[in-house]
Amino acid sequence: MIPKPAQVAILNSVRLLRPIVLQPVLQTVRRLHLLKPTQRPALLLPLILLISTFLLPAHAAAPVLKPMKGKGERCVEDTEFMRKNHMELLLHQRDETVHRGIRTKKHNLKECISCHAINDANGTPVSAADPKHFCRQCHDYTSVKIDCFECHSSKPRPSSRSVRSSSTPNTSD
Amino acid sequence: MSESENKIDDYRRRFLGQGAAIAATVTLAPGVILNSIANAKPADEAVSNKVRWGFLIDTNKCGSGCNDCVTACNEENGLTGFNRPETDAQWIRKVTLHNKQTQHSLSLPMMCQHCENPPCVDVCPTGASFKRADGIVLVDKHTCIGCRYCMMACPYKARSFVHETLTDQVPEVPRGKGTVESCTLCVHRVDRGDIPACAEACAKTDGGAAILFGDLNNPDSDIAKRVASESSTQVRADFRLNPGVRYQGI
Numbered sequence: 001m002i003p004k005p006a007q008v009a010i011l012n013s014v015r016l017l018r019p020i021v022l023q024p025v026l027q028t029v030r031r032l033h034l035l036k037p038t039q040r041p042a043l044l045l046p047l048i049l050l051i052s053t054f055l056l057p058a059h060a061a062a063p064v065l066k067p068m069k070g071k072g073e074r075c076v077e078d079t080e081f082m083r084k085n086h087m088e089l090l091l092h093q094r095d096e097t098v099h100r101g102i103r104t105k106k107h108n109l110k111e112c113i114s115c116h117a118i119n120d121a122n123g124t125p126v127s128a129a130d131p132k133h134f135c136r137q138c139h140d141y142t143s144v145k146i147d148c149f150e151c152h153s154s155k156p157r158p159s160s161r162s163v164r165s166s167s168t169p170n171t172s173d
Numbered sequence: 174m175s176e177s178e179n180k181i182d183d184y185r186r187r188f189l190g191q192g193a194a195i196a197a198t199v200t201l202a203p204g205v206i207l208n209s210i211a212n213a214k215p216a217d218e219a220v221s222n223k224v225r226w227g228f229l230i231d232t233n234k235c236g237s238g239c240n241d242c243v244t245a246c247n248e249e250n251g252l253t254g255f256n257r258p259e260t261d262a263q264w265i266r267k268v269t270l271h272n273k274q275t276q277h278s279l280s281l282p283m284m285c286q287h288c289e290n291p292p293c294v295d296v297c298p299t300g301a302s303f304k305r306a307d308g309i310v311l312v313d314k315h316t317c318i319g320c321r322y323c324m325m326a327c328p329y330k331a332r333s334f335v336h337e338t339l340t341d342q343v344p345e346v347p348r349g350k351g352t353v354e355s356c357t358l359c360v361h362r363v364d365r366g367d368i369p370a371c372a373e374a375c376a377k378t379d380g381g382a383a384i385l386f387g388d389l390n391n392p393d394s395d396i397a398k399r400v401a402s403e404s405s406t407q408v409r410a411d412f413r414l415n416p417g418v419r420y421q422g423i
Contacts, residue, residue: 094315096219098311098313098315099303099305099313100219100220100305100306101214101219101220101305101307101360101364102216102217102218102219103216103361103364103365104216104217105216110344110345113344114344127340127341129340150338150349150350151314151339151342151347151348151349151352152342152344152347153341153342153343153344153347156344157343157344
Protein backbone atom coordinates (compact mmCIF):
# COMPACT_ATOMS: atom_id res chain seq x y z
CA MET A 1 0.00 0.00 0.00
CA ILE A 2 1.41 3.39 -0.96
CA PRO A 3 0.27 6.16 1.45
CA LYS A 4 -1.13 9.38 0.01
CA PRO A 5 0.77 12.65 0.65
CA ALA A 6 -1.79 13.84 3.20
CA GLN A 7 -1.53 10.58 5.10
CA VAL A 8 2.26 10.83 5.04
CA ALA A 9 2.11 14.31 6.54
CA ILE A 10 -0.14 13.14 9.38
CA LEU A 11 2.01 10.09 10.03
CA ASN A 12 5.17 12.16 10.09
CA SER A 13 3.69 14.53 12.66
CA VAL A 14 2.61 11.52 14.72
CA ARG A 15 6.16 10.19 14.57
CA LEU A 16 7.57 13.49 15.77
CA LEU A 17 5.09 13.66 18.64
CA ARG A 18 5.71 10.08 19.68
CA PRO A 19 8.57 10.74 22.15
CA ILE A 20 6.65 13.64 23.72
CA VAL A 21 3.57 11.51 24.26
CA LEU A 22 5.39 8.29 25.11
CA GLN A 23 7.51 9.81 27.88
CA PRO A 24 4.63 10.37 30.39
CA VAL A 25 3.12 7.04 29.38
CA LEU A 26 6.31 5.17 30.22
CA GLN A 27 6.59 7.00 33.52
CA THR A 28 3.08 5.86 34.43
CA VAL A 29 4.03 2.28 33.60
CA ARG A 30 7.07 2.53 35.85
CA ARG A 31 4.87 3.68 38.75
CA LEU A 32 2.32 0.92 38.25
CA HIS A 33 3.60 -1.01 41.28
CA LEU A 34 2.60 1.90 43.48
CA LEU A 35 -1.04 1.30 42.58
CA LYS A 36 -3.29 -1.28 44.17
CA PRO A 37 -3.38 -4.59 42.20
CA THR A 38 -7.08 -4.12 41.52
CA GLN A 39 -6.49 -0.71 39.97
CA ARG A 40 -3.71 -1.81 37.61
CA PRO A 41 -5.73 -3.40 34.75
CA ALA A 42 -7.99 -0.40 34.65
CA LEU A 43 -5.01 1.83 33.94
CA LEU A 44 -3.16 -0.63 31.71
CA LEU A 45 -5.90 -1.17 29.17
CA PRO A 46 -6.20 2.44 27.99
CA LEU A 47 -2.40 2.66 28.03
CA ILE A 48 -2.02 -0.31 25.68
CA LEU A 49 -4.64 1.11 23.36
CA LEU A 50 -2.91 4.48 23.37
CA ILE A 51 0.51 3.01 22.56
CA SER A 52 -0.83 0.77 19.81
CA THR A 53 -2.43 3.70 18.01
CA PHE A 54 1.00 5.31 17.73
CA LEU A 55 2.80 2.14 16.71
CA LEU A 56 0.49 0.75 14.05
CA PRO A 57 0.51 3.61 11.51
CA ALA A 58 4.33 3.74 11.62
CA HIS A 59 4.49 0.17 10.34
CA ALA A 60 1.91 0.72 7.67
CA ALA A 61 3.83 3.72 6.34
CA ALA A 62 7.13 1.88 5.76
CA PRO A 63 7.59 1.36 1.98
CA VAL A 64 7.62 -2.26 0.92
CA LEU A 65 10.38 -3.13 -1.56
CA LYS A 66 9.48 -5.49 -4.34
CA PRO A 67 12.63 -5.95 -6.41
CA MET A 68 12.10 -7.74 -9.69
CA LYS A 69 12.73 -11.46 -9.78
CA GLY A 70 15.68 -12.87 -11.70
CA LYS A 71 15.37 -14.52 -15.08
CA GLY A 72 16.04 -18.03 -13.78
CA GLU A 73 13.52 -20.30 -12.12
CA ARG A 74 15.00 -19.77 -8.69
CA CYS A 75 18.02 -18.15 -7.10
CA VAL A 76 21.11 -20.20 -6.27
CA GLU A 77 20.20 -19.88 -2.58
CA ASP A 78 17.00 -19.10 -0.65
CA THR A 79 15.86 -15.51 -0.98
CA GLU A 80 15.98 -14.95 2.80
CA PHE A 81 19.53 -16.31 2.91
CA MET A 82 20.63 -14.19 -0.02
CA ARG A 83 19.19 -10.99 1.46
CA LYS A 84 21.36 -11.46 4.51
CA ASN A 85 24.45 -13.19 3.14
CA HIS A 86 24.98 -12.33 -0.52
CA MET A 87 27.98 -10.17 0.33
CA GLU A 88 29.69 -13.02 2.16
CA LEU A 89 29.22 -15.35 -0.78
CA LEU A 90 30.58 -12.76 -3.21
CA LEU A 91 33.57 -12.02 -0.99
CA HIS A 92 34.43 -15.72 -0.74
CA GLN A 93 34.03 -16.32 -4.46
CA ARG A 94 36.10 -13.25 -5.28
CA ASP A 95 39.22 -14.62 -3.57
CA GLU A 96 38.66 -18.08 -4.99
CA THR A 97 38.46 -16.67 -8.50
CA VAL A 98 41.25 -14.10 -8.38
CA HIS A 99 43.83 -16.19 -6.58
CA ARG A 100 42.94 -19.80 -7.38
CA GLY A 101 41.27 -19.45 -10.77
CA ILE A 102 38.04 -21.13 -9.63
CA ARG A 103 35.30 -19.90 -11.90
CA THR A 104 32.21 -21.84 -10.87
CA LYS A 105 28.99 -20.13 -11.82
CA LYS A 106 26.99 -20.56 -8.61
CA HIS A 107 28.17 -17.57 -6.57
CA ASN A 108 29.71 -15.68 -9.46
CA LEU A 109 28.99 -11.94 -9.55
CA LYS A 110 28.79 -12.01 -13.35
CA GLU A 111 26.03 -14.63 -13.19
CA CYS A 112 24.11 -12.63 -10.55
CA ILE A 113 24.32 -9.57 -12.77
CA SER A 114 23.09 -11.31 -15.90
CA CYS A 115 20.23 -13.13 -14.13
CA HIS A 116 19.02 -10.03 -12.26
CA ALA A 117 19.43 -7.63 -15.17
CA ILE A 118 16.59 -5.11 -15.43
CA ASN A 119 15.82 -3.63 -18.80
CA ASP A 120 14.91 -0.02 -19.47
CA ALA A 121 12.23 1.19 -21.87
CA ASN A 122 14.44 0.39 -24.88
CA GLY A 123 14.96 -3.19 -23.73
CA THR A 124 18.63 -2.75 -22.87
CA PRO A 125 19.87 -3.62 -19.37
CA VAL A 126 20.30 -0.68 -17.02
CA SER A 127 23.59 -0.03 -15.22
CA ALA A 128 24.02 0.70 -11.52
CA ALA A 129 23.79 4.40 -12.40
CA ASP A 130 20.04 3.86 -12.76
CA PRO A 131 17.97 3.67 -9.53
CA LYS A 132 15.98 0.82 -11.10
CA HIS A 133 19.07 -1.45 -11.03
CA PHE A 134 18.38 -4.59 -9.01
CA CYS A 135 21.21 -4.06 -6.52
CA ARG A 136 20.46 -0.39 -6.08
CA GLN A 137 16.84 -0.82 -5.08
CA CYS A 138 17.72 -2.33 -1.69
CA HIS A 139 21.06 -0.58 -1.31
CA ASP A 140 19.42 2.82 -1.76
CA TYR A 141 16.74 1.84 0.75
CA THR A 142 19.29 0.82 3.38
CA SER A 143 21.79 3.58 2.46
CA VAL A 144 24.60 1.09 1.85
CA LYS A 145 27.13 2.09 -0.79
CA ILE A 146 28.02 -0.54 -3.39
CA ASP A 147 31.74 -0.58 -4.18
CA CYS A 148 31.61 -3.50 -6.62
CA PHE A 149 30.59 -1.44 -9.62
CA GLU A 150 33.52 0.95 -9.45
CA CYS A 151 35.42 -1.83 -11.23
CA HIS A 152 32.91 -4.55 -12.08
CA SER A 153 30.38 -4.20 -14.84
CA SER A 154 26.88 -3.73 -13.44
CA LYS A 155 25.12 -5.04 -16.52
CA PRO A 156 25.55 -8.06 -18.76
CA ARG A 157 27.63 -7.87 -21.89
CA PRO A 158 25.64 -6.69 -24.94
CA SER A 159 24.26 -9.62 -26.90
CA SER A 160 26.59 -9.15 -29.90
CA ARG A 161 29.55 -9.98 -27.69
CA SER A 162 27.84 -12.59 -25.54
CA VAL A 163 27.35 -14.75 -28.65
CA ARG A 164 31.08 -15.08 -28.89
CA SER A 165 31.60 -15.95 -25.25
CA SER A 166 28.71 -18.43 -25.22
CA SER A 167 30.39 -20.43 -27.98
CA THR A 168 33.07 -21.53 -25.52
CA PRO A 169 32.54 -24.81 -23.71
CA ASN A 170 31.33 -24.61 -20.13
CA THR A 171 33.40 -27.36 -18.66
CA SER A 172 31.47 -27.56 -15.41
CA ASP A 173 29.21 -25.66 -13.09
CA MET B 174 62.30 -49.66 -27.36
CA SER B 175 63.31 -49.98 -30.97
CA GLU B 176 63.04 -47.17 -33.44
CA SER B 177 60.22 -48.78 -35.45
CA GLU B 178 58.07 -49.13 -32.32
CA ASN B 179 58.71 -45.46 -31.61
CA LYS B 180 57.44 -44.59 -35.07
CA ILE B 181 54.30 -46.66 -34.59
CA ASP B 182 53.63 -44.92 -31.28
CA ASP B 183 54.16 -41.58 -32.94
CA TYR B 184 51.73 -42.51 -35.71
CA ARG B 185 49.16 -43.72 -33.21
CA ARG B 186 49.46 -40.55 -31.20
CA ARG B 187 48.97 -38.36 -34.25
CA PHE B 188 46.00 -40.43 -35.42
CA LEU B 189 44.33 -40.29 -32.00
CA GLY B 190 45.04 -36.59 -31.80
CA GLN B 191 43.34 -35.97 -35.14
CA GLY B 192 40.37 -38.11 -34.06
CA ALA B 193 40.00 -36.08 -30.87
CA ALA B 194 40.24 -32.85 -32.83
CA ILE B 195 37.49 -33.99 -35.23
CA ALA B 196 35.28 -35.06 -32.32
CA ALA B 197 35.81 -31.69 -30.64
CA THR B 198 34.93 -29.79 -33.83
CA VAL B 199 31.76 -31.82 -34.38
CA THR B 200 30.36 -31.04 -30.93
CA LEU B 201 30.68 -27.30 -31.53
CA ALA B 202 28.17 -25.14 -33.34
CA PRO B 203 28.80 -25.09 -37.10
CA GLY B 204 31.15 -22.37 -38.23
CA VAL B 205 32.73 -21.99 -34.81
CA ILE B 206 36.34 -23.07 -34.65
CA LEU B 207 38.02 -22.68 -31.32
CA ASN B 208 41.60 -21.85 -30.71
CA SER B 209 41.82 -23.88 -27.53
CA ILE B 210 44.42 -25.43 -25.34
CA ALA B 211 44.09 -29.15 -24.83
CA ASN B 212 42.85 -30.27 -21.42
CA ALA B 213 41.27 -27.08 -20.09
CA LYS B 214 40.89 -27.35 -16.34
CA PRO B 215 37.41 -27.79 -14.86
CA ALA B 216 35.94 -24.52 -13.53
CA ASP B 217 35.86 -25.78 -9.94
CA GLU B 218 39.49 -26.83 -9.90
CA ALA B 219 42.19 -24.52 -8.55
CA VAL B 220 45.14 -23.65 -10.77
CA SER B 221 48.25 -25.71 -10.06
CA ASN B 222 51.96 -25.10 -10.25
CA LYS B 223 52.32 -28.11 -12.55
CA VAL B 224 51.50 -25.61 -15.30
CA ARG B 225 53.67 -22.65 -16.28
CA TRP B 226 52.04 -20.48 -18.88
CA GLY B 227 54.27 -18.56 -21.22
CA PHE B 228 54.77 -16.99 -24.61
CA LEU B 229 57.38 -17.68 -27.25
CA ILE B 230 57.62 -14.66 -29.54
CA ASP B 231 59.37 -15.04 -32.88
CA THR B 232 60.40 -11.51 -33.86
CA ASN B 233 61.29 -12.69 -37.37
CA LYS B 234 57.56 -13.22 -38.00
CA CYS B 235 56.46 -10.03 -36.26
CA GLY B 236 55.56 -7.38 -38.83
CA SER B 237 56.89 -3.89 -38.16
CA GLY B 238 53.65 -2.20 -39.20
CA CYS B 239 51.37 -4.75 -37.57
CA ASN B 240 49.51 -3.72 -34.43
CA ASP B 241 46.92 -6.51 -34.33
CA CYS B 242 47.98 -7.90 -30.95
CA VAL B 243 47.59 -4.48 -29.32
CA THR B 244 44.18 -3.93 -30.92
CA ALA B 245 43.01 -7.40 -29.88
CA CYS B 246 44.19 -6.82 -26.30
CA ASN B 247 42.40 -3.48 -26.07
CA GLU B 248 39.22 -4.98 -27.49
CA GLU B 249 39.28 -8.08 -25.28
CA ASN B 250 39.99 -6.24 -22.05
CA GLY B 251 37.98 -3.12 -22.78
CA LEU B 252 40.99 -0.80 -22.63
CA THR B 253 39.63 2.47 -23.90
CA GLY B 254 41.96 5.45 -24.00
CA PHE B 255 41.25 9.02 -22.96
CA ASN B 256 43.46 10.39 -25.72
CA ARG B 257 46.24 10.86 -23.18
CA PRO B 258 49.07 8.59 -24.34
CA GLU B 259 51.20 9.41 -21.29
CA THR B 260 48.75 7.82 -18.88
CA ASP B 261 46.37 5.67 -20.94
CA ALA B 262 46.36 1.99 -20.01
CA GLN B 263 48.76 -0.09 -22.06
CA TRP B 264 48.95 -3.81 -21.44
CA ILE B 265 50.89 -4.65 -24.57
CA ARG B 266 52.89 -2.38 -26.89
CA LYS B 267 54.92 -2.72 -30.02
CA VAL B 268 58.60 -1.86 -29.66
CA THR B 269 60.96 -1.25 -32.56
CA LEU B 270 64.65 -2.02 -32.10
CA HIS B 271 67.16 -0.50 -34.48
CA ASN B 272 70.81 -1.45 -34.76
CA LYS B 273 72.69 1.66 -35.86
CA GLN B 274 75.75 -0.32 -37.00
CA THR B 275 73.92 -2.72 -39.27
CA GLN B 276 70.77 -0.67 -39.89
CA HIS B 277 68.77 -3.77 -38.99
CA SER B 278 65.34 -3.05 -37.50
CA LEU B 279 63.03 -5.44 -35.77
CA SER B 280 59.65 -5.14 -34.14
CA LEU B 281 58.34 -7.02 -31.13
CA PRO B 282 55.42 -6.97 -28.72
CA MET B 283 56.30 -6.14 -25.11
CA MET B 284 54.01 -6.90 -22.20
CA CYS B 285 54.15 -8.24 -18.64
CA GLN B 286 56.82 -10.94 -18.78
CA HIS B 287 55.15 -13.03 -16.05
CA CYS B 288 58.40 -13.55 -14.16
CA GLU B 289 59.02 -16.49 -11.90
CA ASN B 290 60.51 -14.06 -9.36
CA PRO B 291 58.48 -10.93 -10.01
CA PRO B 292 59.87 -7.71 -8.47
CA CYS B 293 56.37 -6.20 -8.54
CA VAL B 294 55.29 -8.87 -6.05
CA ASP B 295 58.33 -8.29 -3.84
CA VAL B 296 57.62 -4.59 -3.39
CA CYS B 297 53.83 -4.65 -3.04
CA PRO B 298 52.94 -3.44 0.48
CA THR B 299 49.49 -5.04 0.57
CA GLY B 300 49.99 -8.33 -1.23
CA ALA B 301 47.79 -7.18 -4.09
CA SER B 302 50.46 -7.92 -6.66
CA PHE B 303 50.78 -11.68 -6.70
CA LYS B 304 51.79 -14.64 -8.80
CA ARG B 305 49.23 -17.34 -9.41
CA ALA B 306 50.30 -20.97 -9.04
CA ASP B 307 50.39 -21.38 -12.82
CA GLY B 308 52.88 -18.51 -13.22
CA ILE B 309 50.47 -15.72 -14.20
CA VAL B 310 51.35 -12.46 -12.42
CA LEU B 311 48.24 -10.47 -11.50
CA VAL B 312 47.00 -7.54 -9.44
CA ASP B 313 44.22 -8.27 -6.96
CA LYS B 314 42.47 -4.95 -7.36
CA HIS B 315 40.41 -5.57 -4.22
CA THR B 316 43.56 -5.05 -2.16
CA CYS B 317 45.52 -2.68 -4.44
CA ILE B 318 45.83 0.76 -2.87
CA GLY B 319 47.30 2.37 -5.97
CA CYS B 320 50.73 3.19 -4.51
CA ARG B 321 52.44 2.26 -7.81
CA TYR B 322 55.57 0.77 -6.23
CA CYS B 323 55.16 -2.18 -8.59
CA MET B 324 55.25 0.15 -11.58
CA MET B 325 58.60 1.49 -10.35
CA ALA B 326 59.94 -2.01 -9.67
CA CYS B 327 59.02 -3.55 -13.02
CA PRO B 328 62.05 -3.46 -15.33
CA TYR B 329 59.79 -4.05 -18.36
CA LYS B 330 57.58 -1.01 -17.76
CA ALA B 331 54.65 -3.35 -18.11
CA ARG B 332 52.16 -1.83 -15.71
CA SER B 333 49.63 0.98 -16.01
CA PHE B 334 47.73 2.96 -13.44
CA VAL B 335 44.06 3.80 -13.93
CA HIS B 336 43.75 7.56 -13.55
CA GLU B 337 40.16 8.00 -14.66
CA THR B 338 36.76 6.86 -13.49
CA LEU B 339 35.79 4.01 -15.79
CA THR B 340 32.39 2.88 -16.98
CA ASP B 341 31.22 0.05 -19.23
CA GLN B 342 33.97 -2.37 -18.29
CA VAL B 343 34.00 -5.81 -19.86
CA PRO B 344 32.23 -8.13 -17.36
CA GLU B 345 35.14 -10.58 -17.30
CA VAL B 346 37.79 -7.88 -16.89
CA PRO B 347 37.01 -5.64 -13.91
CA ARG B 348 39.08 -2.44 -13.93
CA GLY B 349 38.80 0.67 -11.84
CA LYS B 350 40.26 4.02 -10.95
CA GLY B 351 43.07 4.04 -8.41
CA THR B 352 44.43 0.58 -9.12
CA VAL B 353 47.39 -0.72 -11.08
CA GLU B 354 46.91 -3.21 -13.87
CA SER B 355 48.85 -5.06 -16.53
CA CYS B 356 48.65 -7.96 -18.94
CA THR B 357 46.74 -10.77 -17.24
CA LEU B 358 47.74 -13.26 -19.92
CA CYS B 359 43.98 -13.13 -20.62
CA VAL B 360 43.49 -15.19 -17.47
CA HIS B 361 39.73 -15.34 -17.98
CA ARG B 362 40.26 -16.94 -21.39
CA VAL B 363 43.04 -19.24 -20.24
CA ASP B 364 40.87 -20.52 -17.37
CA ARG B 365 38.18 -21.60 -19.82
CA GLY B 366 40.70 -23.19 -22.19
CA ASP B 367 41.22 -20.43 -24.76
CA ILE B 368 44.49 -18.80 -25.71
CA PRO B 369 45.15 -15.09 -24.99
CA ALA B 370 43.56 -12.59 -27.37
CA CYS B 371 46.90 -11.28 -28.68
CA ALA B 372 48.12 -14.75 -29.62
CA GLU B 373 44.81 -15.50 -31.31
CA ALA B 374 44.93 -12.27 -33.32
CA CYS B 375 48.60 -12.81 -34.22
CA ALA B 376 47.86 -16.27 -35.63
CA LYS B 377 45.36 -14.72 -38.04
CA THR B 378 47.85 -12.24 -39.52
CA ASP B 379 49.54 -12.73 -42.89
CA GLY B 380 52.97 -13.21 -41.31
CA GLY B 381 51.73 -16.21 -39.31
CA ALA B 382 51.80 -16.78 -35.59
CA ALA B 383 54.66 -14.80 -34.09
CA ILE B 384 53.19 -15.24 -30.61
CA LEU B 385 52.97 -18.82 -29.42
CA PHE B 386 51.16 -19.45 -26.14
CA GLY B 387 51.41 -22.60 -24.08
CA ASP B 388 52.49 -24.52 -21.03
CA LEU B 389 56.28 -24.41 -20.65
CA ASN B 390 56.12 -27.25 -18.12
CA ASN B 391 54.36 -29.68 -20.42
CA PRO B 392 56.99 -31.40 -22.58
CA ASP B 393 54.33 -32.32 -25.17
CA SER B 394 53.21 -28.72 -25.74
CA ASP B 395 54.27 -26.85 -28.88
CA ILE B 396 55.96 -24.12 -26.87
CA ALA B 397 58.00 -26.53 -24.75
CA LYS B 398 59.10 -28.46 -27.85
CA ARG B 399 60.17 -25.28 -29.58
CA VAL B 400 62.09 -23.77 -26.67
CA ALA B 401 63.80 -27.15 -26.31
CA SER B 402 64.82 -27.35 -29.96
CA GLU B 403 65.32 -23.70 -30.97
CA SER B 404 67.29 -20.85 -29.51
CA SER B 405 65.32 -18.28 -27.53
CA THR B 406 66.18 -15.57 -25.05
CA GLN B 407 64.57 -13.71 -22.17
CA VAL B 408 64.72 -9.92 -22.14
CA ARG B 409 67.23 -8.81 -19.51
CA ALA B 410 67.92 -12.38 -18.43
CA ASP B 411 70.71 -10.91 -16.28
CA PHE B 412 68.08 -9.86 -13.72
CA ARG B 413 67.42 -13.57 -13.13
CA LEU B 414 63.68 -12.99 -12.90
CA ASN B 415 63.07 -15.96 -15.23
CA PRO B 416 60.29 -14.43 -17.34
CA GLY B 417 57.66 -16.73 -18.82
CA VAL B 418 57.88 -14.75 -22.07
CA ARG B 419 60.75 -15.71 -24.36
CA TYR B 420 61.86 -14.06 -27.61
CA GLN B 421 63.55 -15.34 -30.75
CA GLY B 422 65.61 -13.24 -33.15
CA ILE B 423 66.63 -10.47 -30.77
